Structure formats: structure tokens, C-alpha cells
Amino acid sequence: MEREKVLTVRDLSITFSTTAGPVHAIRGVNLDLYRGETLAIVGESGSGKSVTVKAAMGILAKNGTVDSGTIEYTYHHDDGTPATVDILKMKKNDIRKHINGKRIAMIFQDPMTSLDPTMTIGKQIMEGMIWHYKTPKAEAYKKAVDLLKEVGITDAEERMKNYPHQLSGGMRQRVVIAIALACDPELLICDEPTTALDVTIQAKILELIQKIQRERNISVIYITHDLGVVAKVADFVNVMYAGRIVETGTIDEIYYEPAHPYTWGLLSAMPDLDTDDDRLYTIPGSPPHRRHPGPGAAVGPRKGYARNHAARGGPPQFNPRGPHYAATWLLDPRASKVEMPAELKARIERMKKEAK
Secondary structure (H helix, E strand, C coil): CCCCEEEEEEEEEEEEEECCEEEEEEEEEEEEEECCCEEEEECCCCCCHHHHHHHHHCCCCCCEEEEEEEEEEEEECCCCCEEEEEHHHCCHHHHHHHCECCCEEEECCCHHHHCCCCCCHHHHHHHHHHHHHCCCHHHHHHHHHHHHHHCCCCCHHHHCCCCHHHCCHHHHHHHHHHHHHCCCCCEEEEECCCCCCCHHHHHHHHHHHHHHHHHHCCEEEEEECCHHHHHHHCCEEEEEECCEEEEEEEHHHHHHCCCCHHHHHHHHCCCCCCCCCCCCCCCCCCCCCCCCCCCCCCCHHHHCCCCHHHHHCCCCCEEEECCEEECCHHHCCCCCCCCCCHHHHHHHHHHHHHHC
């Protein structure tokens, strides 16, 4: 069966105007998402993950400017016929009316800041249905109750009357998921949806999102810095660094055959009970200043793998195999062979055994 493409981002570049000068936040990002599949975008804080998806939602900050690129989104009308739009060319009012909440929904990091403290959660779930589809209030109320039950909230009718401050963090995040699902979107964006929750609740929220995805056959984008979360939920992974996607591949390729030094660093920094190191590994140095990105591979100096020919410009995407791509000069045929750290090799072997 042929995979149906839902979202295509090409050559996306975004700059923010600040008092200190222009900040080049996103630099030539490309990504693809298919129906029913999960794409994870991982990287350090400030790498550009959230800015990329906010551009797809048309909710960039006022000081943000799209310098170049396209964001093509394919959806289906009520009669089932497909349509493709470039979100960057749409007017903001049209994005609010036809895309946000209705076809692309987003779950934000902190549920308390996503919910209106002055409105009952019932009204907040019903709001999108009434605004987008003119759903009668009685019908919207019934669907809101059903959604609360679907996301695992007991005494749903009673909870409809509650305000956000009356719920626990885990329940608030379930309410946010219910709001996101209210208009039956085809794409769900999860921006670090479990960061503000404790570990036991995190697992339940991830399982809930996966269950909903299977039942509704929707596409999901996860934004996270937690590779442990990625291992549980993703089909494909894009590793992002300094405003660029530096490696992309299937979950197995990224975890078992990583090709980019930055991905090596991220995997090495995952907590592991069986590691021989006395201290938790950290990637040395800091990301480059986005006001002056400079030439070459941004991560090279941090990992000690910079090459002479890298100074001439950023590396292209090399293709080790299959759908696996990595932007590193280490894959250039002219580069001397560099092996990944021995401890990371041992860790990958342990992960393979655990997976079996």
C-alpha cells in the first residue's frame, strides 16, 4: 500500500528580529510526514524544533520572519477529496479557520498555560466544535463528555464543570488532548507533552496518544529532547541541531546505526544503568550563536571531528543507506575513517539485546 504524504517542508528558513540583531533560528529545514505515522524531532533546547512546527501552525511570534521555503499540507475535505495547501502562503485568518484546531492540532508542553483558568474545561473542549463546525451546544456537550472518557478521565460529566486548577497535572494534560481531538484533526503535534509530568504519568500519556493514533489513523509529530520517549513512540526521527536537521532515518537506523557525531552525543548522554562511566556523559561546549552561525558543520568543534574541507561550508546530506541521511563531512569519501566511541558501541549492543 502506497504511503500518503501529509506534510512536506522544504528549504524552510526563519529569522527572528531582536534588539541584538537578527537571529537565524531555522536554516534550510526539510522534513516529510506520512499518514498514520509518527515523526519525532529531537535535539537540545534552542535547536529550532518548536519554531519549525509553529511555522506549520501559522503561530510564529510577531518578530519571526520566514525567509524562504514551503510547508505543504495535504488534508481531506468532508466528501473525502484531498487538497494540498502551502501554509506559508495562506492568510492568518484562513489558517485559523481551516487549519488550526480543525485539521492540525497541537498539544503544548505545560497544560496549565494551555488552558484558560477562567473557563470550565467543558466549555474549552466544546469551543472548537462550535466555532469550526457550528455544532449545536447539546451535541458538542455530549461529544465533549465522550472525549473526556476517551482520554481516560472518570466522572466525565462532573469534570465538565471543573476549572483547570481543580485538576492534577496528568488530568490537565488529558483535557488538553481532548481539546486537541475535539475537531477530529488529521495531524497531531505534541510539543514535549510529558515534560511537566512525573514519570508514571508520562508513560500513561504516551500510551494514550498512541492508542488514539491507532484508532483514528492520524499522523503525529513529537517534539522532544528525550530519546527515551522517542524509542517508545516514533517511526522516523529527525535529529535537529542549530536550526538544521543533521540526521534523519527510521527509529532503528538512528538508535542502532547513528552516523552523525551529534546523534552519538545525544545517545551517549542517555542515562544507562550498565554504563562503565562514573559520570553522566554531556556533550562538551555550547551550540553556536545563531546571530553568527559561521561556515562549516556547527557541531564539529564541540565533538572534535572538524575536518579541513568542512570550513568551506555546511555539509550536504550524505546517504549511508536506505532512507537514512546525515549531514556530516565524516561520511564524505575524502574524510578519514572515524569510529563512534567504544562506550556508545557497547551501549547500542545492549539496546539491541533489550529490544530482542
